[in-house]
Amino acid sequence: MRNKRVKLIIERFFYSLLVLLGLSILIFVMSRIMPGDSARMALGESAPEEAVENLRITMHYYEPLYIQYFYWFKNILHGDFGNSLVTNRPVLEDIVRNLPATFELATFAFLFMSIAGITVGVLSARYKNTWVDNLGRIISYFGVVTPSFVVAIMGMLVFCYLLNVLPAMGRLSPELIVPPRITGFITIDALIQSNFKVFFDAVKHLILPTVSLGLLGVGTQARITRGSVYKNMKKDFITAAVSYGIPERVILFRDLLRPSLAGPISLIGLQFGSLMANAFLVELIFNWPGFARYGMNAILQNDLNAISGIVLTMGVIFVLSNIIVDFIVNFLDPRIHLIKERNE
């Protein structure tokens, strides 16, 4: 079994590299054929043409596309994404600075989405066609049809503007000092350093952005979990568990949940990547200093180097999260692996 898992890891890793190579070619070509003069954008509208031309030459602007790609890929292998044409700092530095904020937000949104979505789904399945199921349905549909920025603005109006009980922007109150960086997650860094004031303040700042970003996923997770759980509820092993007198709560969240999670977990892997990529509107509204917002600014300002770096980073995140999901699904439901073996 262990050898099979190792083989699976190597296989996934190899295919991931191919995917990332293809992605790098795609994003490079797309960013280079995008309309807009990046050199002009970088130096400003009033910069002399000579300075702009020098920068174009530095960027290999006039070389064939495959030559440009060669230079670019060579640098990528050395961890050099080039300098941002807007900030004039290494793109890698900007990504490292901005990524943890989005990662933290996406992680909290992911946890919220998973826990709330699965809980609502399980309860909806258990109390099918009752008011509990209907309430779950309302929550699901609301989450699915309402864009994240609408939830964000509504939440801000109610909890920040009218009630003034939650902060409207940023990761931390201005009076508090950001703890020394260990993981880049303010919550985790504060906990590690036993700075509970900062921890609770950071959590408070995360509430609205997390709910805004994660609500869509709650809806989707709830519906899929509901379907999956309901299907398994009719199985013999559940009937046996009930006949043994095992408490219902234990059956629902222990015996029934694990075999029902293959579908939701597969979706979660894709959703985590989406959370990272789609966080830009929420980050914009809450002035969250994240990677997604940095990416959006890069696109609007035609910052080619930053765009390429960001998309590749997102590609790596997507690929990694899918690999992790594959393993989790395999762990939760070994039958998937057995079916594959039988087919071979």
Place this chain on the structure above:
Amino acid sequence: MLNRKIKVLAISLCLMGILLSLTGLGIAGSILRYASPWPVKIDPGIGSDGQALTAQVNLLDPLVFPDTKGNIVPHLAESWDVSPDGLTYTFYLRPGVKFHDGRELTAEDVKFSMDRLLTMGGGSAYRWSGCVQETEVVDKYTVVFHLKTVYGPFFSTLPLFFIVNKGLIMENIKSGEYGEMGDYGKAYVSINDVGSGPYIIKNYQTGEYLLMEKNPNYFLDVGTAPDEFKMVGSNQPVLVKTLMKNREIEMNSKWGAPDLYEALAKIEGVEIAKWQNTGFLYSYRMNTKKPPLDDIHVRKALSWALDYDAAMQLVPGSVQAIGPVPGHMLSDKNAFQYHRDLEKAKLELKQSKYYGHFDEYPMEVIWDSSPVMEKYAMLLASNAADIGLNLNVGETTWSLLCETVSKIETTPHIRINPMAAEIPDPAGLLKQQYHSETTGTFNQLEWLLDPVFDKMIEETIATLDEEERLEKCREALRYIVDLAPSIFVVECPEIHAYQAAYMDWPSAKGESMPYVEYSNSVRLIKIDDEKRKELLKK
């Protein structure tokens, strides 16, 4: 059972922690917080937009400073001389001014700042790249600018020339495209303090905010100024409204939509400040080389067709523009102004060589950046339809616009253009918009290429006497209005919402300086922290 109790206890503790932290945390000292567009480019060699200048005006110092009438007063330079031929400007620096790192500001720093600006070519370099030949250090406190040609408005451009710390930048040079100067410190200056100004960078979170603290060793009195100045990176309307209501910001930027200011004005203690001398002038820029706009009659027809009253309604407080230069900068009693007259518009069209064939020449009016610009674009399209001209309204982005205007064929027919007069220099403004050397840039979509105008404006700029120069400007302005390369729509005031209940802002009381973003010189603003706390209790 025990596990369940532990879980309940843990959850309760967490909730308590959150609830405890719901109580407001106080701010020590007075602070002025400004909701600003983002990103902020603090390097004067790179950034010259509104938010960049706001930061630079507070972090750096210029040689001279403007007063509320636009007169130039000493600042880093105590005095100056101008040679009779207008080609040499000598500045005598104030001794003992220190940069934030403790180094003394000398003539070497002034030379370095100009050389750096002109070599990099970004930021505000365009103001001097055509006129400054060389900067010479005579002694420790004397610096001379040698000009290539006489440039009458040279002096009025200097409040936007900021001095940077040569020693500190040279210590942090990296490899780059400027030969032995490497990257000229671009990477370093983009996030670090190289100034001598009234405020020092305390914390710069590039994705979130720029926090500055008062410079206790500033060479001018800053005793009554706020202890801190924070530029918060958000222009999002709901967030700005929330922050303003909760007294978490003291003022917002000038880029809000009219309905945002209406909503902010309803908040207790918040007032709307307006002033005209750094407002926007909206005009429709027309490509005079692209059919049918290469025919002056078509351009004049559109000028007659526009509903100027409706245009003024789009931004409250607007007045009709009299030409490409704001009225407060260049008053002209003889200036001609169009008004809506559909009969005259149709008469002009009949005189056009394209009459009866306009369908063969589809036109577009494009907009970018803000919803107000979209409304102006739609207004023109609607008014053009009244005289039988079909205009398609299209949206573009700034980066795409910069590329499309580089060639006549790809430059759009019409673009609605907001122009802020950054300095009180009508001649420079006219040159920037219509001289042949600015064709192919976003400054000029008209492709005017008029040698008569080029000669006229070059002679104007070379005139040292201010009154004489202004009179020549008026002639040049009338010439342009007659050619009708653009439709001059409205002059809008610069508008800000601010916490009038506890903020004493000279610009809001009619004392604004006619230099863009100088109204955000925080050392001139006072914050009454006690009044702020009283308001918060309500």
